[in-house]
Amino acid sequence: MSIATLPAPPYYVVCFSSQRTEIEDGYGDVGAAMVELAQQQPGFLGFESARRADGFGIINSYWRDEESIRAWKAVVDHVEAQRRGRADWYRRYEIRVARVERAYGFEAQHVEPG
Template identity: 75%
Template sequence: MRISSLPDPPYYMVSFTSQRTDVDDGYGEMGHAMTELASRQPGYLGFESARGADGFGILISYWKDEASIRAWKSVVDHVEAQRRGRKDWYSRYEIRVALVQRAYGFDFAKQ
């Protein structure tokens, strides 16, 4: 994974913090499919994710506006992924939506 290149704020981020179960049953394939599908949605800007060996993970997706986030939440294949997540893949998750008003960083390679 890499750090996403994003436009200057403002934009929105959706934080999906989760704890995995031991059930795999198509999890990786669904994750790849959702990443590809999300990237084709209007208003999508990028994502970053990490998952520890203990199953704890954080995925942050970035969006142009709240309307884009709501539209993504209702995409039929994404709705199915949500259903499977609650049924099989996650013992717990939290979703948080935030407006990014300021962003800055450091890149050693660009010094």
């Protein structure tokens, strides 16, 4: 996964912090399908994900507005993935929604020695 390329703020971020169970049972396939489905939704801007070996992970999805986030939460396949997550894949999770007002970054420029 790489750092998402996003437009200038303002936009919204949905931060999904989770602790996995040991149950795999389709987790990877459903996760990949949810990323593809999210990318097709109006207002979707980008996605970033990281997971440690102990099962703790954070997924950030970026959206144009709150209406887009509400619409994504209600997509039928996403609702089913949420149900499976609560039943099988997650011990705990927290979702935080925030408006991004400022964003900035850094990228090193590669310089050849010489």
